[in-house]
Amino acid sequence: MAEITQERVEDRLPELEQLERTGLFSEAEIRAIIRMSLELEYRIQRRSLLKDDFIRYVQYEINLLELIQKRRTRVGCTFKQDEIEDPIIRWIQSVFRCAATKWKDDVPLWLSFIAFCRKWAANVQLSKIFSSLLAIHSNKPGLWILAAKWELEDCFSSESARQLFLQALRFHPRCPKLHEEYFRMELMHAEKLKKEKQEFEKANMDVGNLEHAEEILSGGLAQIIYKNSISVIKSAKFHVSLLSVAQLFDFAKDLQREIYDDLKALHTDDPITWDFVARQELVIESQPGEELPTTKQAKEKEMGCREERCCAVYEEAVKTVPTEAMWKCYMKFCMERFTKKTSSRLLRKKRLQRTMVAFWKAHELKLLPELQYRQLSKLLLHRQLLKESLQVADAGVKLFRKSVAMWQVKLEVLISSESQEMTRVFNQAFEYLKPQICLPLWLTWARWSEDAGKQEDTEMIHKRAIYGLPGAGSVPAKELYLDWAYRSGGYKKATDVFKSLQENRPFSVDFFRKMIQFEKEQESCKMENLREYYERALREFGTVDSDLWMDYIKEELNHPLGRPENCGQLYWRAMKMLQGESVEEFISKHALHQADSL
Numbered sequence: 001m002a003e004i005t006q007e008r009v010e011d012r013l014p015e016l017e018q019l020e021r022t023g024l025f026s027e028a029e030i031r032a033i034i035r036m037s038l039e040l041e042y043r044i045q046r047r048s049l050l051k052d053d054f055i056r057y058v059q060y061e062i063n064l065l066e067l068i069q070k071r072r073t074r075v076g077c078t079f080k081q082d083e084i085e086d087p088i089i090r091w092i093q094s095v096f097r098c099a100a101t102k103w104k105d106d107v108p109l110w111l112s113f114i115a116f117c118r119k120w121a122a123n124v125q126l127s128k129i130f131s132s133l134l135a136i137h138s139n140k141p142g143l144w145i146l147a148a149k150w151e152l153e154d155c156f157s158s159e160s161a162r163q164l165f166l167q168a169l170r171f172h173p174r175c176p177k178l179h180e181e182y183f184r185m186e187l188m189h190a191e192k193l194k195k196e197k198q199e200f201e202k203a204n205m206d207v208g209n210l211e212h213a214e215e216i217l218s219g220g221l222a223q224i225i226y227k228n229s230i231s232v233i234k235s236a237k238f239h240v241s242l243l244s245v246a247q248l249f250d251f252a253k254d255l256q257r258e259i260y261d262d263l264k265a266l267h268t269d270d271p272i273t274w275d276f277v278a279r280q281e282l283v284i285e286s287q288p289g290e291e292l293p294t295t296k297q298a299k300e301k302e303m304g305c306r307e308e309r310c311c312a313v314y315e316e317a318v319k320t321v322p323t324e325a326m327w328k329c330y331m332k333f334c335m336e337r338f339t340k341k342t343s344s345r346l347l348r349k350k351r352l353q354r355t356m357v358a359f360w361k362a363h364e365l366k367l368l369p370e371l372q373y374r375q376l377s378k379l380l381l382h383r384q385l386l387k388e389s390l391q392v393a394d395a396g397v398k399l400f401r402k403s404v405a406m407w408q409v410k411l412e413v414l415i416s417s418e419s420q421e422m423t424r425v426f427n428q429a430f431e432y433l434k435p436q437i438c439l440p441l442w443l444t445w446a447r448w449s450e451d452a453g454k455q456e457d458t459e460m461i462h463k464r465a466i467y468g469l470p471g472a473g474s475v476p477a478k479e480l481y482l483d484w485a486y487r488s489g490g491y492k493k494a495t496d497v498f499k500s501l502q503e504n505r506p507f508s509v510d511f512f513r514k515m516i517q518f519e520k521e522q523e524s525c526k527m528e529n530l531r532e533y534y535e536r537a538l539r540e541f542g543t544v545d546s547d548l549w550m551d552y553i554k555e556e557l558n559h560p561l562g563r564p565e566n567c568g569q570l571y572w573r574a575m576k577m578l579q580g581e582s583v584e585e586f587i588s589k590h591a592l593h594q595a596d597s598l
Helices: 004-011 013-021 027-045 052-076 081-102 108-121 123-136 140-155 158-171 175-202 221-234 236-246 249-267 271-283 296-320 323-339 344-367 372-380 388-397 404-416 423-430 438-450 456-468 471-501 509-520 527-541 546-558 563-579 579-598
Strands: none
Touching: 004 027, 013 027, 013 081, 027 052, 052 081, 052 108, 081 108, 081 527, 108 123, 108 140, 123 140, 140 158, 140 175, 140 423, 158 175, 158 236, 175 221, 175 236, 175 249, 221 236, 221 249, 236 249, 236 271, 249 271, 271 296, 271 323, 296 323, 296 344, 323 344, 323 372, 372 388, 372 404, 404 423, 404 438, 423 438, 423 456, 438 456, 438 471, 456 471, 509 527, 527 546, 546 563, 546 579, 563 579
C-alpha cells in the first residue's frame, strides 16, 4: 500500500513544481501540500474504506483549486493552466470516481461529482457519469430530468435531451414530472428554432437545409407530447401544470387555447379546474380596442372588477361542485386577496365583504376544514377586526369542539379584545377537551393571568394545570410553575414550590437544572443546597444522563465550598448507575475534562 501511495503522490509532482515555478506557491507550501496528499492518500488506500475520507480528500483538492484561482487573480498570472489546474481536476475526478464506484447507491455523492464537473466544464466526463448513474439509478425520474437538462442547456443538444426523455418515459410512463419537463423541452426547442430563423431572416442569409416545418416552429412536437401525456395521466392537476408551462411561451397561443378547452371539457367536476379558470380572470389582459387604466384609481377599479369576475366564477363553481375541496379553494382565494396590500379603502372593504360572505355560506353548509376557520380568524385578528375574528372563532368552536387548536384561537381573540369572559371560556374548553391535550390552553391561561397581574389566580391556575394534566403532560407545567415562582416571588418562593413538587413525579432534568441555576444566582450560593438538588436529580435521571454527573463533579471542583475529594466517589457512583451508551459517553467526557485541567 505504501508503494502505491508514494507512486500516486509522485505522479502529481509535475503540477506542484509548476506551482512553485510560477510563483503561486512557496517551497514550504508545496511541501505542506505533499504531506497532506500523502496522508489523505493513505486513508483512501487502506483496506477498510470510509466515505468521509474520500469526501475529505476531494474537499481538500477543491479548496486547493480555489486557492490557485484566487492567487492567479491577485498576481494576474494566467499561463500554464493546462499544466496545473487540468491535472488537479482530473485527479479530483478520479477520487470521485473511486468513491462513486464503491458507494453506488449514494445519490448525493453522484450529484456532488456532477456539480464539480459542471463547474469546471468537464463535458466529456459528465456524459460518462450520467450514463453510469442512470444505469444504476434508472428508477429515479429526477436524475433523468437532470441529465436531459444538462444535454439541452450545457451541450445545446435537443436531440440528445429528447432521446433521454423518451428513454426515461419507457421506465416511468406515468410520471407527471417527466411528461411536464419533456413538454417544456420541446417548447424551448421550438422557441430556439424560431429565434434562429428570425436572426437568419434579419441577416438576409440563405438558411438552406436549416428550414424547419411551420408545425415544428409553432410547437407541433409539444402538441403531440401533450396529447400522449393526457391520454396516460388523467388528472386536472397535471393538465393545469402543462397549461402553466405553455403559458410561458408567447408563440404557443393556439396550444394554450387547446389545453385550456380540454381542461374544461375533461375535468368539469374537478375543483382544481374551477380554481384555475377563476384565477385566470385576474390575469386576462384588456381587449385590443380597450384602453389600459393609467391612473391609480382606474387601476384599483380594474382590479376590483377582475376580482368580481373571479368570485362570479367561484360562485358558479360551488353550485356545480358543492364539495369541501371547492369551498376550500374559494376561501383560499378570498383570503389571499384580502391579505394583498392596497391603499384603497373601498377595495379593502369589498375584499372583506366577499371573504365574510363566502365564509358564512360555507359555514352554513359545513363544508370548510378546521384549518381555514383558524386561518381566517387569525387573519382578521391581525387586521384588528376583533368582532369578525371572534365570530369566525365562535363558529369554528361550535363545529370543532374537540380541537384544542380551535379553542386556542378563540382564546387569543378574547385576550386581544380584553374580554371579561376569559375564565368562563377556559373552563368551558376543559369540559369538551381531553385532559392530555390541554397543555397549550393551561399555558395560555397562566400567561394571560400573569400579564393581568393576578398573582393568586395565576398560582391557582398553575396548580390546577399540574394536577389536571395526566402523567408526562404535567412536566412542562411544573417547569413553568417553577419559573413563574422565581419571577414573581424570588428564590424563597421558588424553593417553596420546588419542595411542594419534589415528590410529585414525573419530572424533567430541566426542572432540577432550573433550581440549580436559581441557587447559583444567589449572592450566598450554598454548596449543601446544590448537592441536595443534584442528588434529587440523580435519583431520577442518574441512569441515563451523563452530563448531570459531569456537572456535579465540576461543581465540587469549582465551587469555593466544594469538596474535590468527593469527585472520585462520584465517578464510581456514576460508573455503577449509568447504563448502556451513557457509560461510554461519561468516560469520554470525564477523560476530556481531566486532560483540559492538566
